[in-house]
Amino acid sequence: MRRMVVPRSSSLIAQLRRGVLEYCVLAMLKSEERYAFDLVRALAEATGMETSEGTIYPLLSRLRRDGTVETTWQESPSGPPRRYYRLTTKGSKALKEFREEWIRFRDAVDVLLEEG
Amino acid sequence: MRRMVVPRSSSLIAQLRRGVLEYCVLAMLKSEERYAFDLVRALAEATGMETSEGTIYPLLSRLRRDGTVETTWQESPSGPPRRYYRLTTKGSKALKEFREEWIRFRDAVDVLLEEG
DNA sequence: CAAGGTACCATGCGCCGCATGGTAGTGCCG
DNA sequence: CGGCACTACCATGCGGCGCATGGTACCTTG
Numbered sequence: 001m002r003r004m005v006v007p008r009s010s011s012l013i014a015q016l017r018r019g020v021l022e023y024c025v026l027a028m029l030k031s032e033e034r035y036a037f038d039l040v041r042a043l044a045e046a047t048g049m050e051t052s053e054g055t056i057y058p059l060l061s062r063l064r065r066d067g068t069v070e071t072t073w074q075e076s077p078s079g080p081p082r083r084y085y086r087l088t089t090k091g092s093k094a095l096k097e098f099r100e101e102w103i104r105f106r107d108a109v110d111v112l113l114e115e116g
Numbered sequence: 117m118r119r120m121v122v123p124r125s126s127s128l129i130a131q132l133r134r135g136v137l138e139y140c141v142l143a144m145l146k147s148e149e150r151y152a153f154d155l156v157r158a159l160a161e162a163t164g165m166e167t168s169e170g171t172i173y174p175l176l177s178r179l180r181r182d183g184t185v186e187t188t189w190q191e192s193p194s195g196p197p198r199r200y201y202r203l204t205t206k207g208s209k210a211l212k213e214f215r216e217e218w219i220r221f222r223d224a225v226d227v228l229l230e231e232g
Numbered sequence: 233c234a235a236g237g238t239a240c241c242a243t244g245c246g247c248c249g250c251a252t253g254g255t256a257g258t259g260c261c262g
Numbered sequence: 263c264g265g266c267a268c269t270a271c272c273a274t275g276c277g278g279c280g281c282a283t284g285g286t287a288c289c290t291t292g
Contacts (some may be wrong), residue, residue, distance in 0.1 A: 012214070013137060015247070016221050019131025021280070027228045037239055047224040054281050059239060062279085079238045080288040098128070099229050105132050106222055108163035112143045112283050113215050126278060130249050134279085137249075153270055170250050173272060178248085195269040196257040 017049070021077075022059060023102070024049065026068060026087060026095045033086035036060055068094050071108060117136050126132060133165070139214045140165065142207055149188075149202035152176055176201060184222060 028034060028042055051077045063069045068091030073082045087095070105106050124130050144150060144158055154174050159165045179185045183206030187199045203211070 002253095011247080012217060013221070013283095015135025016217070018134040018248090018279060019128060020225055023226050024225065028229065031284085032230070035239080047228055049224060050218075052281070052282070053240085056278090058243090059280080061241085062120070076238080078289060080240065082239070085228065099130070100223065101128060102229060104164075106226075108165060109136055109218065110138065110222075112163055113138050113218060115147070122251055126250090131279075134248060151270080152272095167269085168250070171248090174274090175249080178273085184245070192258090192270080194258060195270065198270065 001043075011089065019097075020102070021049070021055070022050070023095055023098045025056075025059060025063070026091055029069060029085055029087050030095065035073045035074075035082035035084050037082070050077070063091070066089075135169070135173070136218070137165070138179065139211055139218070141175060141179070142203060142211045142214075145201055145203050146187060146208070146211065149200045151190075151198035151200050153198070155201075181213075183207075219232070 017096050024047070025039060028039060028046070034042060036053070038103065040053065040056055041052055060069070061087075062070060069089060070088050071086045073081050074084055076082050083107075119125055140159065140163070141155060144155060144162070150158060152169070155176075156169065156172055159167055176185070179201075180187065185201045186203055186204050187201050189197050192198050192201050
């Protein structure tokens with residue numbers, strides 16, 4: 001997979017991520033449960049979206065409050081315990097609905113940008 | 117009880133639009149100059165993006181401040197005078213740069229959402 | 233035991249889409 | 263003519279979310 005570097009210093013990027021990053025996280029959790037620190041690394045590796053803990057933790061807290069993810073504490077072989085996140089049924093449904101919304105939105109933007 | 121309008125500002129769509137709507141407007145102005153009221157209609161017609169004056173006017177004010185658009189007043193055949201907006205060189209350049217940023221971002225999201 | 237890596241978290245700022253509400257010009261109908 | 267609807271402009275404030283900042287604590291290593 002080609003690596004797409006998205007610098008976090010640009011505020012344009014931060015604006016683009018609004019309303020999307022949340023579902024990128026849900027998508028990352030679809031196949032396997034992960035802990036926050038790992039999510040930051042995995043997101044960067046998979047998509048080039050370089051986020052930070054300051055982004056991820058408040059986001060995950062909100063997802064937990066919304067009931068789209070649930071968590072379990074697990075011991076680490078070395079280091080402090082980790083809180084593992086996984087999708088709930090609600091989260092899985094939300095992700096599915098977002099995918100359709102995203103496709104509509106993406107196509108609308110593509111049409112506009114490609115004209116001319 | 118008064119009818120309460122569910123605010124779009126907190127909706128999924130409103131979040132998605134962040135950082136994008138601005139460039140959709142620039143894209144609409146690429147081929148021809150338009151006035152704000154018309155832009156709302158044209159955006160809805162061309163892409164299904166239903167915005168409102170409360171969105172468009174503050175946005176256009178910002179674009180003008182940033183120097184990405186410039187305006188001229190023109191008489192209307194019927195009704196109050198219209199402020200017509202058109203792209204500046206700076207605006208055209210910004211639009212072009214955004215297009216590349218958008219493609220990177222879009223592809224990254226697509227990869228994530230399509231996995232699994 | 234000090235230092236550094238790992239891992240957690242709360243809090244506040246800034247941006248921008250949107251709702252709200254206001255002003256004014258034109259045209260139509262009773 | 264008076265009133266209303268439509269067009270067209272605009273300023274202001276709220277709310278949500280990405281991000282920076284800064285803090286705590288566990289474990290390993292020198």
